[in-house]
Amino acid sequence: VTICIAVVAIYLGMSLLGIMTGPNYGKGYDFQIALFLLMMSPYFFFYLRKFVSAYHDRNRAVAAAKLLMPILNEDIDTTSINIDDQFNNLAINNLNFAYPDSPVKVLHNINVQFPSKGLVLIKGISGSGKSTLLKICSGSLCLQDNSISVNGKDAKYSQKWLRTNSSYMNQFPFVFDETLRYNVFLKNETNKSQKYPEFLDKILAKKDDGWETKLSHNGKQLSGGEKQLVTLARMMLYPKPIAILDEPTANLDPDTIEIIIPEIMKLAEDRLVIVASHEKMFDNVANTIVNLNWGEQMSHE
Secondary structure, three states: OHHHHHHHHHHHHHHHOOOOOOOOOOOOOOHHHHHHHHHHHHHHHHHHHHHHHHHHHHHHHHHHHHHHHHHHOOOOOOOOOOOOOOOOOEEEEEEEEOOOOOOOOOEEEEEEEEOOOEEEEEEOOOOOOHHHHHHHHHOOOOOOOOOEEEOOOOHHHHHHHHHHHEEEEOOOOOOOOOEHHHHHHOOOOOOOOOOOOHHHHHHHOOOOOHHHOEOOOOOOOOOHHHHHHHHHHHHHHOOOOEEEEEOOOOOOOHHHHHHHHHHHHHHOOOOEEEEEOOOHHHHHOOOEEEEEEOOEEEEEO
16 A cells, blocks of 8 residues: 555656656646645545455454364363362373474473472573473463373363462563552552562662552553562462462563572472573572473483
């Protein structure tokens, strides 16, 4: 459309100069007619642009429906779990995973025995499958076989248990359209003596309204690092048996990283914490290290 409008402008300009063939060749358009045609040309193409936009929106909707319908048509999972089941171990055996309609396996023959508590570090270059492995451990990606097991149970039970009993912080944390207080404590009213992680003081010091700072549009009022700190604080205040963190130090300055890592270590004292990170400081404190390379497991230390 932009090219067509440019062609109209060039044609009219050249015609005004009398050097472009056409019905007015040799005499040119007068200025008023040329100006009117140039002003009208965007409106001429406006409806064409709307039509093309609607066509692409329809195609995206149809593509989304094709992916959603198989899920909606699945039988409802009636597997019952006891949320009070004590967590003993998480095991991954011969895990192979590829996303729908993709011939490439993101993960191939992964075998990991996770402890009931401690810090497990998932390492690897970007694109090696770290985030996919974390999503499987959180139960948000379903498997068709029994390659994942919690307390020795089958995959259906294990995935449902993981969705209920794990907290997950991805690289783009979710922020509620609410106050800073609500995003940390999950309620709008708290006692002044309510304890919270000290690293939040750095955020509160920057906000004129403190805890009452209103957040919207997925927390555009916060930096990427501040969103991660808020999410980490929420995980610490409402702990679950398994905490999963994807690049928790990616957007943080070195001083904050030195504060955060001891907090994550403290979290791992009485629960399983799985971290995917390039941060070298985790190498010295992790109880278990899993190395991935393009979906292949290189080592399990």
